[in-house]
Each structure stands twice: as C-alpha cells, then as structure tokens.
Amino acid sequence: MGNDTSRRPLIGIDVGGTKIEAVLLDESGAVAGTLRIPARRGADLVVDDVCAIARDVAGDRLADVTRVGIGTPGQVDSATGRIANVVNLDVTELELGALVSQRLGVPVHVDNDVNAAAVGAAAVVLGEDLDGTVVFLNFGTGLAAGILIDGVLQHGSSGAAGEIGHVPVDPNRFPCPCGQAGCLETVCSGASVARLWPTDDGVPPMPDLIARARAGEQAAGRVLGIVVHAIVDTLQIAAQSVDPKTIILGGGMAKTGEPLVEVIVDELRTREAACPFLKGLDLASRLRLAPFDLPTAAIGAALA
Template identity: 30%
Template structure:
C-alpha cells in the first residue's frame, strides 16, 4: 500500500488538516479550533494530538505516512522549521514547530508561509495545474501571494517573494499595517473593500442601498458590497470598479515582470466570481504590455478552502 501525506493549514481561527495520497487526492479532512490563548502555547500540542488521533482512528501508524507539510501565517524560517511574528496566532517569539512535530510524531516536516502554500495547492491540483509558471494572489483579510516559476516556488533572498499585497497602487493612499501607504492590501482585501465603501459613500449623491446602510449601524462586509453590485446598486458598482482597477493595475505589474501563464485569484473576496474577475481583467489588459496581455490569463482559484492543505501536503513529497 502506498504511503500517504499529511497537510496542515494553520489559521488564526481554525486549523484545517487532511490525509492525502501521493496524487494529491484528499482521503480525509477535518478541522479544529485554533486555541491562541497563553501566547499560542496550545496550538501545536492540539494539532499533534488531533493528527495522532486521526492516524489511530484510520487504523494506521506514522510509518504509513511520507511526511507532513504545513502552511502558517507569520515569518517562516524554512531552514530551522520555525515561525515568528505570527501575531494572529499570538506567536510573538520564534516557535520551533518542526522540532515539536518531529519529536512527537516521528515524521519529517516542512513549513512555509500560508499564501505560498496555497499557491502550491493551486499549482498542483487547481487552476494552475497545467502550467509551470503561475502567480497566486489571495484576497482575504489581507492580500498575499505566491510565485511559481519553472515549477519552483520562489522565496527571494529573505523569504519576501510574493508579497503582492504591498505593491503600491495609490500614492499617499490608505495607511497599511506594514507602515507604507497605498498598498494593494488596503484596497483589495476584504477589509479594504469595506473601508473604500465607507469613504466613497461620504461623497456619493444619489440613490443607493449601500449608501443608506453606511448611515446605520449595520455591519458592512465585502460580500455585501459585491452582492449589492450584482443587484444594480450604483455606489456598490462604483466601489467594485475602484477595487478592480487597483487589483488589475497591480496584476499588470506582476504580469509585466514575470509573464506567468496564469495569475490565479483566490481568497474569500474571489467568491464574487465574474463580478470581480471581468473588470479586473479589463484593467489588467489596459495596463499590461501587449505581449503580456495576450499571453498571461487571469483565472479564479478552484480549490477553495482545500488549497492550503493540498499545497502543504505537496511539500511532504520531498521526503519520498
């Protein structure tokens, strides 16, 4: 019987895990709550205990697995297998997660940034599976990305390759958590869409349900903005158009620099589908070099919430 892979997608609220075969097919998947209390000291023990239980429940032993891969927020030291500055996990100091996993489960372990790992998932089994050069952009609470060139994930000199959320799209624009102004993340993330909607509502004159809601205490979400745009709301459509302009502009810069076969858009905001993709593609083509415009395609991600565990598991293939 062929050996299996284990993928872990560590998030600030939930941790997703899965067993996969060597072809990337998910055999079993589950999730647990991420307990970030006590400086995140319970996170890895809970993950280890959950994996151990699922191995036992499946009637297997650790010897039935090739290894484990994990995607995580924060600054990842791939050589040491450690993570630091993962503030949404309450990890402020370096965490020796490889050592913990290997000591407890006896399996080789690989770790990388969560956006890079999602890129690997879409490259292996998703929207980029037919290509060797792809860029993955994830639009969630923030904006992240991963770059795959000639079939290899790029990390850069200091691990910063793929930080597409910090491409500047608006000089002197919104303040970003990174310290800069006008980053793509401040406009095209879920929180950026909401912020842009609130600002544009202040100068909007006309009839708009979104404008009315901005005057109440009702919680505005990016999903609501795109829903209202789909249903003809004038202000919502203006907000979506502005978001797509900034996104298309940033993606054209990526395309002009790397000329990948595909730029794949994932994350929660991408659930807007063609409402997001079509205008973004227009602005991408408006700003891309002609040969790039005709060769690099924008696509929506295909794996949804499974991208992280699939990409994480793919890293364990190196231990075959």
C-alpha cells in the first residue's frame, strides 16, 4: 500500500472473542512489533484493553503514530466507529472509535473483523499489486466475505457487502441462528463443520474429515461431500458476482491448507466437466491460501 507510506507508523488491533492482537507497522510497512492479550468482556474493559495494548505495542513511538485501526466482530459502523451486538464480548453498544481516539489522542478507524482480515491477507499475499478485485472468504466460526477493489474495501450501502454466509441455498436446510434455514454458514463454517463432524478436544475437524474420507470412511465421505459442496457454492456465488482476479481462503478452517484446496479443486473440476462456462472461468487458478504465520487481521486493521 505504497500511497500510505507517508502516514505511518500505524497501529492495527484485532479484537476477537478470546484474544486481542496488536501490531505496529513502521514507515516502510514492516511489522515493528506484535502483542497479544486475552480479551475481557464488557464495554469498559474492551476500551481499557484496546488502549493498553495500543500503548504497549507502540512503546515510545506512540507520539509518532498517525492512526489506530481496529477490527472487531459484531455490527460496525465504520463511518462513526460505533459498534453494536458483539455477543462474545457482552457489548450491546459502544462508541469504540471515539473513546479510544479520545484517550490515545490519535485518529481511530474501526472496521469489521472480516474486512480487516481481508485487507491484511490481500496485503500479505499480493503485496503492492492490489489492482483489480480481490475476494477474501473467511471460513471462521461464521462465514463471510470481504471484497476489495483496487485495494479499497467495499462496504455496500448498509455495511452488509460480503455477508454471504446467510445466503440460504443449502439443500440440507439446517436451521440458522439468523432465522432462515439452509444458510451456507450452517454447513461450511468452522462451527458447522465441528457440529457435523465432532472430534476429540483439540483435534481440528476439517483435516480429520478430509483424511478419513480419503481413507475410505463412508460417514466422512458423506459429510465432506456436504461441506465441500457448500464451500464451492460459496466460492461460485462470490466469484460470479464480482469476477475477482484473486480469491483468498482464510479463517480457521483454511489452516487445513493444501488438502482443503485439493478437495475444493476436485469439486470445481467435477462441475467444470459439465459446464464449459465454469471451465472457462478457471476459478481454481485464482485460489490462494491466507498466510497463517503473520497476524494478518491486525495488519489489515492498521491498513483498512
């Protein structure tokens, strides 16, 4: 993001349901520091913790910091910095941007966590080459997409752009907490896969599911079929809506890595065999995995 260089250093903070992570980006855009603390519940503590981690990650450079970016779950009004209904943190309504800005004396931008992760993943995967459209699919606890055009986040008219997890197209018609049935999120989010394929504590379900399906376990094959069908539906809906040059797979489920890409590509090839139009799009060639060795959501919060 070369045009931003003059405005650094920047602080990025990723507020999650269980942890808060912060990065300091120096003038060259390099990560100059990272910190992680456990998240505490309640509006006052969220503000305290965000301010504390910002001060700590900046150290004696706080006075030079030109902007603090925050990514958070829940409903986010990125124009005002107000957040609402962050269930995991017991926050009903909070003027997060204004309060943090007041205390730190630095301008603050707040965006939703998936959008921040999208910006961070795109910056890390693509570097300065951000021309064109990029879709970031977040297969996290929930399912949502972040859309960037020429490096700029697309929020839509009400902030709901990319809320693809609640498109109700899955034939299994599982009920969704949103009130509909058959939402993509009920089948191919991290929480849904954990429900459809329960594993022992600490064993991530997706790699286990793929390994067992490959070993010929029938039940695993059936569940994997349901999950991958929905993942590829998600991918096609996003890709055929905005025709991105790059589709980045992110969120906890994407930590499965290459085995996940392989099952997705297999399903795409099956569909392409029946559809020359889809074959022509060659969506497989546009797929990239989000990097997991860097705090991409916090980096994205700084850059968003």
